[in-house]
Amino acid sequence: MKHVIIFLVLICFYLNGQAQHQKNDTLKHVYITLKSYKQKYKKPLTQKDSLSFLFKDNDTLVLVENYLRPNGVGVPYEYKDSTFLHYYKKIAFRTKSIDSLDKKQTMRYWKDDIKVFFSKSVEKRTRNDFMSFAKSVANQVDSLNVSEVKHVEDSNYIVYYFGDYEYESRMKHYKNSDFYLSWNKHQQIYSCSVKIDTDLYFNEALIQEILKDYFIITLGHFSKINDFSCESYFADCYSKNKQLTTLDIELIKYHYSYGICKGTNLETFEEQHEIAKETLNSHNRKVRFYHPY
Amino acid sequence: MMKLILVFCFNFILFPAFAQNSYFDIVKPRIDCLPNNKPALQNGEYIVLTKDTLYTKMRLEPDLDFVKSTKERRRIVSRYASQIFRFEDSTSILKQWNSDIVVYLDKQIPKEVSENLMTFYEQINEINNLNISFTSKLKDANYYIKVTSEKVNVYGEDYIFNSEEERLKDIYTGATYRIITDNNYKNYAGVLKINISNSDNEFLLKQLKQMFFISLGQFYKYYGYEETSLLSDKYNNSDTISDNDLELLRMHYAIIYEQKINGNTFKALQEIQKNQR
Structure with missing residues (x-):
């Protein structure tokens, strides 16, 4: 599950860039999980690849050079207070x-x-x-x-x-x-x-x-x-x-805001928010959701 | 460590007693979407929006005297609890109207019957939170007393009456009602369907008086009640509403509950009442 979450986060979040529609452009450096790498590229990792591995939260992250991003739009993560989110979750996730x-x-x-x-x-x-x-x-x-x-x-x-x-x-x-x-x-x-x-x-x-x-x-x-x-x-x-x-x-x-990921289940929604809030708090960094068309 | 366990156990035992010491512990207040310039509940919940903050509205705890089961009131409180909760603690939920009832009477109902029915129900206009009025326009109504030519048989075809006379005199022979209820068990509209082809005016009036009364609280009729009660199987078609019937309505509409109320919560309210001054 952790792999899936990290993969989703990497797909949904684009840490730099502007909120605008973007055609399939190339990002120079992107880290994705080992599992996602194997699913996407289907080619063996080399010794050179292993030199740039990163380890985070018990996951191995692989550096991908010249990552081709699909067409989509990057939108800033929409921060909401916890009381608002409490009611939103009850309404939107029927819980x-x-x-x-x-x-x-x-x-x-x-x-x-x-x-x-x-x-x-x-x-x-x-x-x-x-x-x-x-x-x-x-x-x-x-x-x-x-x-x-x-x-x-x-x-x-x-x-x-x-x-x-x-x-x-x-x-x-x-x-x-x-x-x-x-x-x-x-x-x-x-x-x-x-x-x-x-x-x-x-x-x-x-x-x-x-x-x-x-x-x-x-x-x-x-x-x-x-x-x-x-x-x-x-x-x-x-x-x-x-x-x-x-x-x-x-x-x-x-x-209907693009500041959240669509069609997720409650568990993923909560995980994404946790990561987005943590990034915002600890790095004071503008987190973005990237939505492929 | 032992001290910690003891403190935990002490809290665990006392918590239920402390947790339900106010009306609002039983009937959770709803958040009013009040902008921040209105009086709000101190320490209440608030929600931050993009351009505003919403606060919980202030509410006063209601007087629960009406649930008190003193020696004088024991019979009526017991009657009320059995009517509403059917001797079930958790499965039967109280149903009440949370909007004014505006009745439209089908023009096919004889004028004499309509007028008597309206006069009769004027008697309950002193009940708090229950407002009944009549309108001549269907578009303004939320309660439609509708004449039908369809055969109406609330009892199943296989139901056996003691006699044909008993069948004909039963108020559910030829009449039924449907109520629109929200997810919080509050009524807000309804249709009372009645076939008048075999009724004389006297029976029709009696039938409408009883059916309408029953639909005010989804009450049931009972053979053991005094014959002045609209809920009695032997109702005498009196011109006045009995004190017991009025008291049932007073109890039922004393509060429009913001949350669902079942037999257990009603009992909890009775406990809270004991601590109210």
């Missing part, structure tokens, strides 16, 4: 307490723009209310874009009601309003279907409230938590006065 089992949970996010399709049953004012809310969120969050589409085949986010055409066959037998999210092996969400029981959510106000609620939760397969007051969209309790609090927005912004 109620920090134990070993929960540490395998992964964070999930939308890589592509969200394109919303509404079934014909959804009233225009509800569509408008939803889109206005969704865009107000997206406008405040980098790399999150939402738009409405007219054809279902162009969409990756479908809103429909009980009794409509069944857009998501896996929700065919659902008895209650719910949503269905799909993600790939990189934990990137690529589709969402929201199905509402209008027999119970009997007026537009109730429908609009639950749709907005689902929208926030489906932005990252988030968990609701019992720590925040009910006005927050991340609180597990209802409020007539739900609003995107400054904390809600900051949590979503952080989730």
Whole structure:
């Protein structure tokens, strides 16, 4: 595990350089773990190589000359205080307490723009209310874009009601309003279907409230938590006065920030933060995350 | 070393007693996202954001007198605990409305019944934290009393009544309700569905009065209660709400709990009450 962590750190962190998009450029000197070296280069190490070995935390690091870095972007590590991170982890990693089992949970996010399709049953004012809310969120969050589409085949986010055409066959037998999210092996969400029981959510106000609620939760397969007051969209309790609090927005912004690694599990997330904070504290050095395209 | 072990054991034994000596040890307060210019709890938690710092809002510990099981109140407290927690300490969780209830009555309900129902429920407007009003617009409601032509049978098809008369007189014959509950077991909307095709006005009013009352706390009806109680199987369709029923509501809505409450936490609140002045 330690090897994996160090490898990830070396890939994600770029200690020097500027926050900008970079084409596959060559770095003169990069140290990577022995294990990563063997996986990547598949050629035996020479005596000369061994002269530049470094030993750190029980790992052997190999110096690679003229390391060819893939296309990507380097972004400064985004420092957050521990209380903020405590709540972020509960929400993004769907964990109620920090134990070993929960540490395998992964964070999930939308890589592509969200394109919303509404079934014909959804009233225009509800569509408008939803889109206005969704865009107000997206406008405040980098790399999150939402738009409405007219054809279902162009969409990756479908809103429909009980009794409509069944857009998501896996929700065919659902008895209650719910949503269905799909993600790939990189934990990137690529589709969402929201199905509402209008027999119970009997007026537009109730429908609009639950749709907005689902929208926030489906932005990252988030968990609701019992720590925040009910006005927050991340609180597990209802409020007539739900609003995107400054904390809600900051949590979503952080989730979509390039200042953290995406799609990791909780264990890796914590390890990376520990290393990044340690580097910041002990070397006062600007740590950067490098995200290959 | 021995001293260290003794100190550890002493702390371990005393910790549970000290750990739950206030209401907020049982019902964890939620963090209000207050900007730093509002009064905040001293020593409370705070969260640093990019451009602001959020603080925990100040809260006063509520008066827990209503859970006190004195000689005079023993029966009603016991009735309340059995209604809400069903004699289970951890599995049954208290459900309450945490928003005002705005009722829309289907226009198909006879006017006489609607008016009597509204007058009847005006009696509970003195209950703290429970506000009930009626609206003529469905769009403004969060509680819909809806007439249906569908057959409604809450009991299964194989349920055996003692007689056809008993079946017809049961309030769940032809009526049911569904409540929207959040993840904290708080209700915020609902639909009471009723088939009125076989009901006279008197029975319809009785049925609506009882069903609506039950949905206020997800109570259950019981044959052993006095017939003035809306929760009695033998309810006499009285024009007034009984003192016991009102007291149940007072207890149920004395506090809108910020966290889930089960039988164990309710008992813990009773213990805390003993130390309140």
